[in-house]
Amino acid sequence: MALIICPECGKEFSDKAPSCPNCGCPTHNIVYSSRDSFSDILLSLKGVNGQVELYHNKIVIRRKGFIAKMGSGLFKGDKEIFLDQISAVQLKKASALISGYIQFTIPGGNEKLKGIFEATDDENTVMFRKDQNKVAEEIKNMIYQLR
Ligand SMILES: [Zn+2]
Numbered sequence: 001m002a003l004i005i006c007p008e009c010g011k012e013f014s015d016k017a018p019s020c021p022n023c024g025c026p027t028h029n030i031v032y033s034s035r036d037s038f039s040d041i042l043l044s045l046k047g048v049n050g051q052v053e054l055y056h057n058k059i060v061i062r063r064k065g066f067i068a069k070m071g072s073g074l075f076k077g078d079k080e081i082f083l084d085q086i087s088a089v090q091l092k093k094a095s096a097l098i099s100g101y102i103q104f105t106i107p108g109g110n111e112k113l114k115g116i117f118e119a120t121d122d123e124n125t126v127m128f129r130k131d132q133n134k135v136a137e138e139i140k141n142m143i144y145q146l147r
Pocket of ligand 1: 006007008009010011020021022023024025
């Protein structure tokens with residue numbers, strides 16, 4: 001059992017309850033603030049060159065099992081970025097013909113890559129197809145909400 005904090009009224013209650021006992025806000029609408037629930041995946045996006053998993057306090061970009069057609073070809077496994085490190089999320093929606101991308105900007109982190117890599121070669125960027133537009137947007141919104 002984990003305790004969660006109701007965003008509506010601030011009361012702490014069990015995540016097993018269907019809603020906040022104080023104000024009735026449904027549990028599934030509540031962003032978990034307990035450390036116990038940090039390991040749950042909130043959203044996951046299956047991209048063309050990687051997968052983005054959104055947790056309560058971080059994102060993980062997984063490249064395993066993806067053929068990374070990167071200029072550098074040097075992506076080593078998974079990358080964790082804590083939400084409070086992310087200063088901006090750039091999102092370009094995919095069309096039927098062109099892949100979209102979601103890029104996580106980290107102060108200092110992306111700067112040194114400028115001029116060396118294209119946006120699509122950035123290790124903090126994941127390309128995706130049209131069917132992932134919705135989840136990509138949800139991830140962006142959730143990050144701004146959570147951090
Ligand atoms: Zn409440």
